[in-house]
Amino acid sequence: MKKINTLKAIITGAVCSGLLCFAVVGCAPEAKTQEDAQAEKQEEQAVESFWSIDMECGTCHADKKATTEDASLTACTHATQAQATCITCHDDEAALSEVHVGATASGPMPVKLKATTVEKETCQSAGCHDQSAEEFSALTLHIDTLVDVDGTTANPHDVMTLTAGHKDITCLDCHSEHAQDYDEAMVCVSCHHMGKYECNTCHEAA
Ligand code: HEC
Ligand code: HEC
Ligand code: HEC
Ligand code: HEC
Ligand code: HEC
Structure with a gap:
């Protein structure tokens, strides 16, 4: 019993003197670790905030930059005829800043938008496609x-405003910026699964 207590005392003493030793002699290495931690934190913060809307995007997104020079793609029409830059359309600054944490030029590069989107409202903002529904309709009157x-x-162009069932259809469902446009008929098939532009005739809403 006494032996154990003595042992305890010795251990406690050892730990105490250890601490004391650390506090006095170990002051230098302790401070260094703190410096290291601070440097690490600063590095982390630098990574977190590297992205900004006014940086050059093409150094990493070379494939996307190339689409702005390919006359067959809408990104090129926008770049040459409307002087659109990447951030004209990719305007969700907060989300994009987050997406780029840890991102490097060696990728992996995205093949589709995952964390952000290009809203219908962005396409229709003032000075862009801010026409009325009638004007929009007129653009595609000849499409059959x-x-x-x-x-x-x-x-x-009437489908988006047709009936409530179409409220989630957006420009991006039919139009693509960096690739060829989608087949607009495929957009309909996902709901009009029998190839008929009606619902609730064969069966009640599921
Ligand atoms: C240092 C390289 C680098 C730079 C500079 C850069 N990006 Fe990126 N970007 C990436 C990488 C890598 C990803 C993929 C990130 C992921 O999915 O984790 C990405 C993802 C994206 C995405 C996909 C977002 C989503 O919804 O998934 C968009 C849009 C984007 N970048 C736009 C831009 C724009 C606009 C600029 C210029 C203002 C820019 N990037 C500058 C490397 C970069
Ligand atoms: C259901 C499919 C669909 C939707 C949704 C849609 N479009 Fe279209 N749009 C077309 C088709 C098809 C054409 C005619 C072929 C073409 O020019 O791509 C067209 C043509 C256009 C044109 C004329 C292009 C030219 O060369 O003259 C513009 C501009 C346009 N769309 C913008 C928009 C915008 C902005 C939205 C969203 C508010 C939108 N579209 C939504 C299918 C669609
Ligand atoms: C006129 C609008 C517009 C411009 C300008 C534009 N984008 Fe996009 N971007 C889109 C849309 C819409 C999508 C969704 C996919 C599509 O439509 O091709 C997209 C998709 C992306 C993606 C996701 C990967 C993919 O292929 O879907 C990245 C990354 C991206 N854009 C980066 C850029 C960069 C970098 C620039 C400038 C060099 C740029 N974008 C210019 C509208 C634009
Ligand atoms: C997200 C599902 C969905 C998609 C995608 C969709 N529709 Fe529909 N559509 C509906 C529903 C649901 C109705 C039944 C009326 C309602 O509730 O809106 C309908 C009804 C219609 C009608 C009859 C409208 C009326 O006045 O009764 C037409 C025409 C139509 N759709 C055309 C289209 C075309 C063309 C496309 C493709 C560009 C399309 N729809 C894509 C869900 C969809
Ligand atoms: C020409 C007749 C017809 C029309 C019009 C029609 N459906 Fe159907 N639908 C069917 C038949 C038959 C089935 C069952 C067999 C199958 O799955 O194809 C079905 C099945 C479904 C199912 C699966 C139901 C389940 O319990 O699994 C859904 C969901 C559905 N339809 C939605 C729609 C919507 C939304 C529309 C309008 C955009 C629509 N249908 C228009 C005939 C039709």
Whole structure:
């Protein structure tokens, strides 16, 4: 019993003197660790905030930059005819800043938008596609690619405002910036699964 207590005392004493030793003699290495930690934290912060809207995007996104020079793509039309830059469309600053934490030029580069989107509102902002619904409709009056099995045709630009069932359809469903446009008829098939532009006739809403 006494032996154990003595042992305890010795251990406690050892730890205490150890601490004391650390406090006095060990002052220098302790301070260094703190410096290290601070440097590490600063590095971390630098990584966190490297992205800014006025930086050159093409050094990393070379593939996307190339699309602004390919006359067959809408990104090029926007760049040459509307002087659009990357951030004209990619305008969610906070989300993009977060997406780029730890991002490097060696990638992996994104193949689709995951954390951000280009809103219909951004496309339709003042000075861009800020036309009325009628003007939009007029742009695609001549398009006859949307025909259902009964021969009912639809103007693609009318679909977004057609009925409540279409409220989530956006410009990006049919138009692509950095690749060829999508087949607009495929947008319809996902819901109009029988190729008919109607619902609730064969069955009630599921
Ligand atoms: C240092 C290289 C680098 C620079 C500079 C850079 N990016 Fe990126 N960017 C990346 C990488 C890598 C990713 C993929 C990140 C991930 O998915 O984790 C990315 C992702 C993105 C995405 C996809 C967002 C999403 O929704 O998933 C967009 C949009 C984007 N960058 C736009 C820009 C714009 C605009 C600029 C210029 C203002 C820019 N980037 C500058 C490397 C860079
Ligand atoms: C259901 C599919 C669909 C949707 C949704 C859609 N479009 Fe279109 N749009 C088309 C088709 C098809 C054309 C005609 C072919 C082409 O020019 O790409 C067209 C043409 C255009 C044109 C004329 C292009 C030219 O060369 O004259 C503009 C501008 C346009 N769309 C902008 C928009 C914007 C902005 C939105 C969102 C507010 C939108 N579109 C939503 C299918 C769609
Ligand atoms: C006129 C609007 C517009 C401009 C300008 C634009 N983008 Fe995009 N970007 C989009 C849209 C819309 C998408 C969604 C996919 C698509 O439509 O091709 C997208 C997708 C992306 C993606 C995700 C990967 C992918 O292929 O979907 C990245 C990264 C990106 N853009 C970076 C850039 C960079 C960098 C620039 C400038 C060199 C730029 N974008 C210019 C509208 C634009
Ligand atoms: C997200 C599902 C969805 C998509 C995608 C969709 N529709 Fe529909 N559509 C509906 C629903 C639901 C109705 C039934 C009316 C309602 O509730 O809006 C409908 C009804 C219609 C009608 C009849 C409208 C009326 O006045 O009764 C037409 C025409 C139509 N859709 C055309 C299209 C075309 C063309 C496309 C593709 C560009 C399309 N829809 C894509 C869900 C969709
Ligand atoms: C021409 C008749 C017809 C029209 C019009 C039609 N459906 Fe259907 N739908 C069917 C049939 C038949 C089935 C069952 C067989 C199958 O899955 O294809 C079905 C199945 C479904 C199912 C699966 C139901 C389940 O319980 O698994 C959903 C969801 C659905 N339809 C939604 C829609 C929507 C939304 C529309 C309008 C955009 C629509 N349907 C228009 C005939 C139709």
